[in-house]
Amino acid sequence: MIPSESVASAKHQEPTQALMTIGALAEVAHVTVRTLRYYEELDLIAPIKRTDGRYRLYHPRTLKRVKAILALQDLNYALEDVVAMLGKSSDCSRIGTRLDRMQNTLKGLEAQAEGLDQKLVQLQTMRQDISKRLHVLSTVCAPCVEQHPATDCLDHCEHREVHLD
Amino acid sequence: MIPSESVASAKHQEPTQALMTIGALAEVAHVTVRTLRYYEELDLIAPIKRTDGRYRLYHPRTLKRVKAILALQDLNYALEDVVAMLGKSSDCSRIGTRLDRMQNTLKGLEAQAEGLDQKLVQLQTMRQDISKRLHVLSTVCAPCVEQHPATDCLDHCEHREVHLD
DNA sequence: ACTAACATTGACGTTGACGTGAGGGTTAAG
DNA sequence: CTTAACCCTCACGTCAACGTCAATGTTAGT
Numbered sequence: 001m002i003p004s005e006s007v008a009s010a011k012h013q014e015p016t017q018a019l020m021t022i023g024a025l026a027e028v029a030h031v032t033v034r035t036l037r038y039y040e041e042l043d044l045i046a047p048i049k050r051t052d053g054r055y056r057l058y059h060p061r062t063l064k065r066v067k068a069i070l071a072l073q074d075l076n077y078a079l080e081d082v083v084a085m086l087g088k089s090s091d092c093s094r095i096g097t098r099l100d101r102m103q104n105t106l107k108g109l110e111a112q113a114e115g116l117d118q119k120l121v122q123l124q125t126m127r128q129d130i131s132k133r134l135h136v137l138s139t140v141c142a143p144c145v146e147q148h149p150a151t152d153c154l155d156h157c158e159h160r161e162v163h164l165d
Numbered sequence: 166m167i168p169s170e171s172v173a174s175a176k177h178q179e180p181t182q183a184l185m186t187i188g189a190l191a192e193v194a195h196v197t198v199r200t201l202r203y204y205e206e207l208d209l210i211a212p213i214k215r216t217d218g219r220y221r222l223y224h225p226r227t228l229k230r231v232k233a234i235l236a237l238q239d240l241n242y243a244l245e246d247v248v249a250m251l252g253k254s255s256d257c258s259r260i261g262t263r264l265d266r267m268q269n270t271l272k273g274l275e276a277q278a279e280g281l282d283q284k285l286v287q288l289q290t291m292r293q294d295i296s297k298r299l300h301v302l303s304t305v306c307a308p309c310v311e312q313h314p315a316t317d318c319l320d321h322c323e324h325r326e327v328h329l330d
Numbered sequence: 331a332c333t334a335a336c337a338t339t340g341a342c343g344t345t346g347a348c349g350t351g352a353g354g355g356t357t358a359a360g
Numbered sequence: 361c362t363t364a365a366c367c368c369t370c371a372c373g374t375c376a377a378c379g380t381c382a383a384t385g386t387t388a389g390t
Contacts, residue, residue: 220337
């Protein structure tokens with residue numbers, strides 16, 4: 001698997017790859033420059049080097065990292081948790097820790113999956129509940145109100161349980 | 166303590182129902198007093214009256230309202246959205262608007278359901294992706310690293326695509 | 331009447347994830 | 361060599377959803 005993106009130059013990789021400035025990375029990642037710098041503050045990403053004028057230069061691979069961060073954020077993870085799952089970019093880690101972290105990520109994802117499942121159920125319940133209320137309101141209370149047009153606040157209504165006051 | 170809850174009076178409901186202070190409501194709703202007051206700031210709830218000393222007194226029915234708010238919050242709705250869905254408590258609304266709002270709530274819930282479905286899919290994808298990476302790492306890279314123990318940062322590794330730098 | 335336990339209204343503090351300048355250097359195109 | 365378009369580092373601002381503290385008033389039970 002693993003879609004082979006760079007079809008050319010598969011053998012000996014040159015050390016000089018097309019690096020990108022923070023603005024370029026921000027654009028392709030659809031985030032702001034500030035966001036990237038903030039991620040760096042949290043040690044989530046880092047430029048592989050800087051220009052003489054201290055411009056950050058990123059490896060294109062960092063885009064994948066950023067996307068991973070965004071994906072996890074989208075799953076309601078706080079950046080703090082993302083750090084825990086993806087690890088600090090400054091940890092120039094051996095494969096052991098990297099494996100551990102991936103397993104952590106996996107564990108986190110599974111927990112998250114469960115949570116989402118729960119929320120789905122919760123949501124179904126709520127939807128049904130509201131549907132029921134809706135039905136009672138429209139079939140029972142609405143005509144009742146029509147008979148008592150002067151009454152404004154439903155104080156007379158006998159089906160208060162369906163209301164969400 | 167003020168646990169004198171009058172259990173009697175089941176048949177003809179007196180206008181004087183067992184009202185609750187903010188502390189009591191907070192306790193049964195498992196939220197803080199501050200939270201309830203904050204909800205009131207947002208016009209999400211309101212006491213039906215106050216004592217002569219300005220103590221808030223809530224109708225027991227308000228508990229249901231609070232629980233609805235909490236449920237929606239738990240579904241990642243901002244309180245602002247909850248206001249839009251449940252309506253302001255100060256809107257002493259006729260049944261028409263109430264019906265409208267319930268329909269809004271329903272619509273919101275359906276949207277939320279879709280969103281959650283999407284997230285579940287996203288999450289499954291991510292989980293599979295990570296599993297794959299995990300597999301490659303442990304079967305391909307790990308032994309490779311063992312052969313080059315001096316190398317720390319995986320710079321030699323030919324499977325960088327599986328890493329999340 | 332006294333008192334402990336509650337309640338009131340401000341008003342300022344907190345946390346996360348950035349936004350938004352200010353006041354400067356740097357780079358690439360022409 | 362200019363100059364527009366970038367980029368740099370502070371550093372303060374923001375927003376939601378409350379937490380927390382102060383100074384004061386109210387209730388219920390004895």
